[in-house]
Amino acid sequence: MAYPAPALLDKLASLLGAKGFTRDPGDMAPWLSDWRGRYHGAAAAMLSPATREEIVEIVRLCAAAQVALVPQGGNSSMVGGATPDSSGEALIVSTRRMKRIRSLDAEAGLAVCEAGVILADLHATALAAGRRFPLTLGAKGSATIGGLVSTNAGGTQVLRFGPMRALVQGIEAVLPDGSLFEGLTALRKDNRGYDLRQLLIGAEGTLGIVTAATLTLVPAAAGRAVAWAGVASATDATRLLRHLEAALGDAVESFELVPKSALDLVLAHVPGTWAPLAAAVPWNVLIEAVGPNPDEPLSRALAIALESGLVADAVVAASEAQAQAFWRLRDSISEAEKKDGPAAKHDISVAVGDMAPFMTEAAAAVEARFAGTRVNAFGHLGDGNVHFNVRAPEGAGPGWVESIGEEVSAFVHDLVTAAGGSISAEHGIGQMKVGELARLGDPARLDALRAIKRALDPANIMNPGKLVPPVDPMEAPSFHQSLAQKGVRP
Amino acid sequence: MAYPAPALLDKLASLLGAKGFTRDPGDMAPWLSDWRGRYHGAAAAMLSPATREEIVEIVRLCAAAQVALVPQGGNSSMVGGATPDSSGEALIVSTRRMKRIRSLDAEAGLAVCEAGVILADLHATALAAGRRFPLTLGAKGSATIGGLVSTNAGGTQVLRFGPMRALVQGIEAVLPDGSLFEGLTALRKDNRGYDLRQLLIGAEGTLGIVTAATLTLVPAAAGRAVAWAGVASATDATRLLRHLEAALGDAVESFELVPKSALDLVLAHVPGTWAPLAAAVPWNVLIEAVGPNPDEPLSRALAIALESGLVADAVVAASEAQAQAFWRLRDSISEAEKKDGPAAKHDISVAVGDMAPFMTEAAAAVEARFAGTRVNAFGHLGDGNVHFNVRAPEGAGPGWVESIGEEVSAFVHDLVTAAGGSISAEHGIGQMKVGELARLGDPARLDALRAIKRALDPANIMNPGKLVPPVDPMEAPSFHQSLAQKGVRP
Numbered sequence: 001m002a003y004p005a006p007a008l009l010d011k012l013a014s015l016l017g018a019k020g021f022t023r024d025p026g027d028m029a030p031w032l033s034d035w036r037g038r039y040h041g042a043a044a045a046m047l048s049p050a051t052r053e054e055i056v057e058i059v060r061l062c063a064a065a066q067v068a069l070v071p072q073g074g075n076s077s078m079v080g081g082a083t084p085d086s087s088g089e090a091l092i093v094s095t096r097r098m099k100r101i102r103s104l105d106a107e108a109g110l111a112v113c114e115a116g117v118i119l120a121d122l123h124a125t126a127l128a129a130g131r132r133f134p135l136t137l138g139a140k141g142s143a144t145i146g147g148l149v150s151t152n153a154g155g156t157q158v159l160r161f162g163p164m165r166a167l168v169q170g171i172e173a174v175l176p177d178g179s180l181f182e183g184l185t186a187l188r189k190d191n192r193g194y195d196l197r198q199l200l201i202g203a204e205g206t207l208g209i210v211t212a213a214t215l216t217l218v219p220a221a222a223g224r225a226v227a228w229a230g231v232a233s234a235t236d237a238t239r240l241l242r243h244l245e246a247a248l249g250d251a252v253e254s255f256e257l258v259p260k261s262a263l264d265l266v267l268a269h270v271p272g273t274w275a276p277l278a279a280a281v282p283w284n285v286l287i288e289a290v291g292p293n294p295d296e297p298l299s300r301a302l303a304i305a306l307e308s309g310l311v312a313d314a315v316v317a318a319s320e321a322q323a324q325a326f327w328r329l330r331d332s333i334s335e336a337e338k339k340d341g342p343a344a345k346h347d348i349s350v351a352v353g354d355m356a357p358f359m360t361e362a363a364a365a366v367e368a369r370f371a372g373t374r375v376n377a378f379g380h381l382g383d384g385n386v387h388f389n390v391r392a393p394e395g396a397g398p399g400w401v402e403s404i405g406e407e408v409s410a411f412v413h414d415l416v417t418a419a420g421g422s423i424s425a426e427h428g429i430g431q432m433k434v435g436e437l438a439r440l441g442d443p444a445r446l447d448a449l450r451a452i453k454r455a456l457d458p459a460n461i462m463n464p465g466k467l468v469p470p471v472d473p474m475e476a477p478s479f480h481q482s483l484a485q486k487g488v489r490p
Numbered sequence: 491m492a493y494p495a496p497a498l499l500d501k502l503a504s505l506l507g508a509k510g511f512t513r514d515p516g517d518m519a520p521w522l523s524d525w526r527g528r529y530h531g532a533a534a535a536m537l538s539p540a541t542r543e544e545i546v547e548i549v550r551l552c553a554a555a556q557v558a559l560v561p562q563g564g565n566s567s568m569v570g571g572a573t574p575d576s577s578g579e580a581l582i583v584s585t586r587r588m589k590r591i592r593s594l595d596a597e598a599g600l601a602v603c604e605a606g607v608i609l610a611d612l613h614a615t616a617l618a619a620g621r622r623f624p625l626t627l628g629a630k631g632s633a634t635i636g637g638l639v640s641t642n643a644g645g646t647q648v649l650r651f652g653p654m655r656a657l658v659q660g661i662e663a664v665l666p667d668g669s670l671f672e673g674l675t676a677l678r679k680d681n682r683g684y685d686l687r688q689l690l691i692g693a694e695g696t697l698g699i700v701t702a703a704t705l706t707l708v709p710a711a712a713g714r715a716v717a718w719a720g721v722a723s724a725t726d727a728t729r730l731l732r733h734l735e736a737a738l739g740d741a742v743e744s745f746e747l748v749p750k751s752a753l754d755l756v757l758a759h760v761p762g763t764w765a766p767l768a769a770a771v772p773w774n775v776l777i778e779a780v781g782p783n784p785d786e787p788l789s790r791a792l793a794i795a796l797e798s799g800l801v802a803d804a805v806v807a808a809s810e811a812q813a814q815a816f817w818r819l820r821d822s823i824s825e826a827e828k829k830d831g832p833a834a835k836h837d838i839s840v841a842v843g844d845m846a847p848f849m850t851e852a853a854a855a856v857e858a859r860f861a862g863t864r865v866n867a868f869g870h871l872g873d874g875n876v877h878f879n880v881r882a883p884e885g886a887g888p889g890w891v892e893s894i895g896e897e898v899s900a901f902v903h904d905l906v907t908a909a910g911g912s913i914s915a916e917h918g919i920g921q922m923k924v925g926e927l928a929r930l931g932d933p934a935r936l937d938a939l940r941a942i943k944r945a946l947d948p949a950n951i952m953n954p955g956k957l958v959p960p961v962d963p964m965e966a967p968s969f970h971q972s973l974a975q976k977g978v979r980p
């Protein structure tokens with residue numbers, strides 16, 4: 001890769017105009033760090049094309065000049081996936097001006113969205129047409145369709161509808177040689193060779209820039225019911241999920257696990273929160289069901305679970321305000337944990353049926369190995385995916401993660417790998433996990449990833465340094481390296 | 491590629507033993523032609539390994555010697571995908587001895603099957619555990635899991651459950667360098683880079699040999715209802731599907747379109763068949779719904795459709811025998827068509843909502859362009875996939891397809907491509923469609939397919955000549971070339 005020559009920058013400036021090209025440090029600054037403030041990079045310019053044709057031209061010019069491109073949507077990556085490196089050679093390609101929903105067919109249940117459409121905007125537009133896009137997550141106000149596709153985003157509705165991979169019916173993308181891949185037509189069946197759509201989903205911009213996607217819309221929910229239940233163990237939580245699915249079928253859309261420790265943190269650190277149940281329980285679950293009148297079957301199923309002793313206590317939200325209060329407890333865990341002290345965080349998955357015993361055993365192993373640590377594992381139990389966070393011993397200073405986080409994380413990732421699980425369930429690899437992937441990935445898989453990357457992007461201009469594991473793990477940034485960089489803004 | 495040296499054949503013979511190695515022409519003969527008798531090839535030997543370790547060893551030896559391997563399951567490809575070329579240099583790798591269902595977890599809804607497990611055997615084993623594998627097709631008595639995965643097979647339940655791509659939760663495969671990709675763990679969420687599982691599904695053995703897969707099982711159907719309905723147009727058939735889905739939701743599992751012409755062929759050529767409806771209608775649909783008692787809601791929904799005039803007549807099967815008779819009408823169309831005379835066949839898809847108008851317009855265009863031809867388009871309307879067969883003019887001899895089939899098929903494929911559709915909805919590319927894919931594929935897509943193939947199989951030893959479009963379409967066999975070869979067995 002090379003620093004873009006002045007002539008190339010001039011060409012790009014005239015191609016994109018004032019709205020689409022900037023080198024102004026003040027304009028660029030917010031886009032050179034990730035939203036958590038852990039990764040900091042530099043760029044020669046920031047490009048904000050308005051059309052796919054402009055992206056084609058950008059990629060052609062940069063492929064010829066071997067200049068690196070870093071695609072960026074809402075800049076809400078959890079793993080530094082949209083932050084350029086510190087060389088200053090790269091160009092950021094922001095999709096923020098490509099905000100058009102090209103079409104929305106309510107009857108067919110399809111929306112064609114440009115890459116820069118913000119998730120919350122798609123939610124609102126779909127709802128106005130009596131439909132909904134059934135994927136949501138905390139960053140919905142900034143996350144874009146292009147980023148969600150490129151990271152195969154998950155969230156709290158994967159249980160019923162799957163991640164982006166299951167919701168993308170078509171893709172349009174500019175490949176690393178500047179060719180346009182036109183695959184937006186929603187074909188339910190298409191066996192014309194390797195599935196490039198699935199290959200681009202989750203590729204984190206390393207195989208091209210997604211410019212638009214055709215997405216599945218489902219009927220708007222007629223109603224929703226939200227409940228909070230207490231159980232004795234994570235295994236009982238899994239049993240409760242099976243019981244609810246048998247009773248309500250597809251109506252169960254969310255099933256989030258909240259251990260007592262997480263609830264206690266929220267109640268201690270987030271003002272205006274209170275415990276939904278009268279007595280504390282070791283494990284809580286937040287349940288959301290949809291349908292014409294879901295309160296009734298959900299209440300009935302929970303009553304049966306109470307009677308059988310599977311559930312210690314349960315309450316169905318009596319109002320939308322109470323439903324929101326329950327969700328706020330779940331959504332505030334990260335914030336509360338942060339206020340309480342440092343933690344080494346992990347986004348892991350194992351087979352759904354294995355998660356309950358894995359959590360229990362892994363937590364015990366971690367706490368035995370690192371004295372004083374406390375595991376806070378919560379989240380998408382129904383998907384076999386929890387956020388397995390290891391909190392520092394009480395009183396540990398802010399340098400705890402820097403000093404021992406690397407070792408803790410390696411220990412956790414080793415346990416996950418031994419259980420056949422994934423060290424990145426939904427956040428992707430980005431730059432944060434590329435070293436761990438190199439260290440722990442199945443060699444056949446790693447070789448295949450590298451070969452595919454070399455084949456489609458031989459000059460390595462597409463989001464270099466992200467996702468593709470280096471041959472030598474030592475070449476990658478370490479898992480918690482970003483913390484050491486803190487404040488070292490270029 | 492090279493002819494296998496005697497020393498290599500000796501090594502393979504001693505590795506695999508008498509059950510796993512043969513060069514006997516009589517033993518090999520059934521596996522050198524496809525089941526329709528259209529493609530004929532030759533092989534230096536046929537290997538039938540019993541374990542994945544043996545496949546690893548086979549691939550390592552053959553990669554080193556640059557000897558071609560043709561993976562074969564049930565040999566039921568519709569596009570010559572499992573037939574070696576005529577050079578006689580290739581080795582057939584049959585998975586027929588790898589028939590073990592390694593595990594079946596009814597509660598989790600998962601079965602781990604070796605590649606050689608026959609579809610009907612999986613159906614029976616799952617049923618005995620109160621579960622079912624929700625994909626079926628005509629060749630279920632011979633088609634194997636490895637072949638179904640490698641061709642992303644479809645069938646008559648795609649409407650509700652999707653094709654293989656949606657049912658495979660894990661894959662184990664030997665890659666072209668002989669490395670073993672171990673990805674059988676069913677992770678609902680896994681974002682560790684490019685999705686190799688999805689890349690191997692539908693790769694037709696050109697990127698490696700699938701040795702096992704983890705498959706989704708669903709609860710066994712409590713009951714099923716099968717109905718036959720008559721409508722005035724293909725568009726009304728689409729409307730009927732939407733009406734039934736609104737009324738019955740996911741319970742509608744099959745929705746097959748049968749035009750009057752197809753039903754007439756079956757009634758004329760297949761003994762013991764009769765028309766389900768009292769009066770002939772232009773279009774028929776076969777509907778299957780499942781559930782605890784699906785007759786009742788299906789009857790009710792059809793009654794509403796009758797009342798509104800959407801349906802001309804309808805009958806719900808009153809017995810299992812009648813249900814089977816309805817399905818027999820649908821399943822006998824190909825056989826009846828064949829008895830009636832020659833036809834040029836096409837397996838196409840467009841967007842679901844576009845299929846009804848496309849069928850009507852494309853049929854008119856074909857019949858106008860090729861005087862006397864009659865289009866017989868039938869099948870999976872709910873998936874936007876029909877088998878669009880162009881029957882020869884009355885009285886045409888058996889040489890009709892040879893003389894003009896090429897031109898007819900090019901015309902049909904041009905229409906499909908112009909409509910944004912696929913020239914292979916479910917049958918794959920194999921050797922039959924590789925020329926048409928080269929001629930009609932989006933250049934960006936074709937370049938990407940070739941680059942991926944070169945990257946993962948640089949010596950081109952994995953099922954060479956299949957799926958990957960040659961740069962010059964003239965290098966590929968033409969669409970109907972197989973017919974010209976008839977009887978020219980090597």
